[in-house]
Amino acid sequence: MTDSGKELVDAGAAVAHSDAIENPGFQPEHKRVADLDPQRAKGAERGIAALFIASIVFTILAAVAYNIFPIVEGDPQSIRLNNMFVGLGIAFGLLAIGVGAVHWAKALMHGHDLVEERHGTRGTEETRTRAVEIFKEANAESGWTRRKLVRNTMIGAMVATPIPAIALFRDLAPAGSPQEVLNHTMWKAGVRLTRDPNGTPIKASEVTIGSAFHVIPENLLEVEEGFLDEKAKAAVLLMRLNPSDLKEAADRKDWSYDGIVAYSKICTHVGCPVALYEQQTHHLLCPCHQSQFDVTEHCKVIFGPAARPLPQLPIAVDAEGYLIAQSDFLEPVGPSYWERAL
Amino acid sequence: MRKISHRTGRRHPLASVALLVVGLFTTGGAYALFTGTATAESSAVSEAQLDEGKKIFQANCASCHGLNAEGTNAGPSLIGVGALSVEFQVGTGRMPMAGSGPQAEVKPVQFVQEDIDAMAAWVASLAPGPALPEEEMLSGGDASNGAELFRVNCxxxxxxxxxxxxxxxxxFAPHLKNIDPVHIYxxxxxxxxxxxxxxxxxLTPEEKRDIIAYLKYMDGNASVGGLDLGALGPVSEGLFIWIFGLGGLIAITVWLTAKSN
Known part of the structure; x- marks a missing residue:
């Protein structure tokens, strides 16, 4: 019985068992209290109307609250009450409309079950033949396949229309080579290390052991265009450790000054500022994804997703005792990008 | 009669010396008393206080920091840390430590202020170190400048x-709400x-005062954005929206599809 049943079924069609369960039909209609008792129906009606009236009240309250709690210039605290009461008024005003409408539909509107049959997607043979005919007629009347020159030039014209967009969007890229912009920061030989945000230069003698200074290049504050871009690349964290704690590579011995080291503050993972310096463990922690860098060993990665150590800024001291950069960073700061050489 | 006059009239040979000594002691003592109270405010370090401080230190701190604060394997040397370190560590209850752990945590203060001052004075007497700030460096700063410095440095x-x-x-870096300005400093x-x-x-003392002013402003003013949920960012806000936001949506969905009774 089942075998012969299977053979009857079209391979692409839904499973249709010949012994399928018979459609039991609807359950007996569920009568709601409002259907049975006119008194309860009246009550539900009043309840719904009350919700809509409440909505009106809340809407008016929102408008009133805006005037009762005005935003006073120079007093941030005034924004708080203003926002809260206006927001609550509008929110409850809208919510009461929604709740009222749903309650109306559920409690009072027509409550019978009904079935909506699903229609087949395939059209009748007649419709399908006619559709093919329409295509053929259109082709004959327009000459789409016959007048190839017209057709091809039109396609060509349409393909050409986005060309201005390429020119427009290309101009959004940084001027010149983007690699150049990413490879270099404002640091160069002789630029003083200054305090963020006021730009006062830092003497080596002012950096006591255990200190952490947030540093910007001295010429940063003169930058007018692209200040934040430049700051985002040039930000440096300056720390002083006991010189005996530093395990410096031979070729980098002269990059620090008496235990003072300067590292890029921009994480090599995705560019968050790494500045959570623990002065006893000498670990730097990035708060975004918990990458950890060991300051004693040229900020090598000791935990987390960062791929490279933080770039070190070679520093020296000038004749007046101020800290200066020996050069720019010797590698691009921040996260990886396609053209990055290192 | 003669006897009485004899008695009153006669002076002991040392009487004038005694008078001189008494007079000197009175004026000198009074002077010392008045000027003494003046200096006591700035650097009240008496021998008795140092002794007291040393005793309290040796009884409570020496097992880790050594009898003369020279440090041991269990704790660092405190020579040169100054009175300010003692005020911070002991005045916030971090020291004496309840047990070894990642870091000393705040707990109820274990000493009265007098004893903390005595220990601070003794530790400060070992070697020069940071002293307690002047009272005027702790209040009256510029909160908006402090906020900028706080964002950069803290x-x-x-x-x-x-x-x-x-x-x-x-x-962890502890929260900074309702902290005594001396301890922030x-x-x-x-x-x-x-x-x-x-x-x-x-950060100059003035800049430190600004940072304190910012933190005090934050203590005294509720968050402008409304309920800050501990200002912990995505952790508490995410938890709130997952539980109450999604919970509310599920409740509404259940209500929408349930049949009316």
């Missing part, structure tokens, strides 16, 4: 609203535990 660990945050391996100057030092050459 917010990465302590959170922009001063709510604190996690560090590595169980360490002391933390910046001394760099307790893993906090970097922000000496007066990095």
């Amino acid at each position: 917010a990465m660990c302590h959170n922009v609203a001063g709510a604190g945050g996690a560090l590595t391996e169980g360490k 002391a933390a910046m100057v001394t760099g307790p535990q893993n906090m970097p030092v922000f000496s007066d050459m990095n």
Whole structure:
């Protein structure tokens, strides 16, 4: 019985068992209290109307609250009450409309079950033949396949229309080579290390052991265009450790000054500022994804997703005792990008 | 009669010397008393206080820091840490430590202020170190400048609203709400535990006062944005929206599809 049943079924069609369960039909209609008792129906009606009236009240309250709690210039605290009461008024005003409408539909509107049959997607043979005919007629009347020159030039014209967009969007890229912009920061030989945000230069003698200074290049504050871009690349964290704690590579011995080291503050993972310096463990922690860098060993990665150590800024001291950069960073700061050489 | 006059008339040979001594003691004592109270406010270090401080130290701190604060394997040397470190560590209850752990945590203060002052005076007498700030350096700063300095120097660990945050391996930067201004000042100057030092050459005393003013402003004013949920960012806000936001949506969905009774 089942075998012969299977053979009857079209391979692409839904499973249709010949012994399928018979459609039991609807359950007996569920009568709601409002259907049975006119008194309860009246009550539900009043309840719904009350919700809509409440909505009106809340809407008016929102408008009133805006005037009762005005935003006073120079007093941030005034924004708080203003926002809260206006927001609550509008929110409850809208919510009461929604709740009222749903309650109306559920409690009072027509409550019978009904079935909506699903229609087949395939059209009748007649419709399908006619559709093919329409295509053929259109082709004959327009000459789409016959007048190839017209057709091809039109396609060509349409393909050409986005060309201005390429020119427009290309101009959004940084001027010149983007690699150049990413490879270099404002640091160069002789630029003083200054305090963020006021730009006062830092003497080596002012950096006591255990200190952490947030540093910007001295010429940063003169930058007018692209200040934040430049700051985002040039930000440096300056720390002083006991010189005996530093395990410096031979070729980098002269990059620090008496235990003072300067590292890029921009994480090599995705560019968050790494500045959570623990002065006893000498670990730097990035708060975004918990990458950890060991300051004693040229900020090598000791935990987390960062791929490279933080770039070190070679520093020296000038004749007046101020800290200066020996050069720019010797590698691009921040996260990886396609053209990055290192 | 003669006997009486004889008695009153006669002076002991040393009487004038005694009078002189009494007079000198009175004027000198009075002078010392008046000027003494004046100097007591700035640097009241009496021998008795130092002795007291040393005794309290040796009874409570020496097992880790050594009998003469020279340090042991269990605790660092305290020579040269100054009175301010003692005020911070003991005055916030961090010291004496209840047990070894990632970092010393705040707990109820274990000593009365008098004893803390005595220990501070004794530790300060061992070697020069940071002293307690003048009272006027702790209040009246510019909160808006302080806010900028806080964002640059402090917010990465302590959170922009001063709510604190996690560090590595169980360490954390504590919250900065309702902290005694002396202890905020002391933390910046001394760099307790893993906090970097922000000496007066990095942040001037005026700048420190501004930062204190900002933190006090934050204490005294509720968050402008409404309920800040501890100002912990995505953690508490995410938890709130997952539980109450999604919970509310599920409740509404259930209500929408349920049949009316």
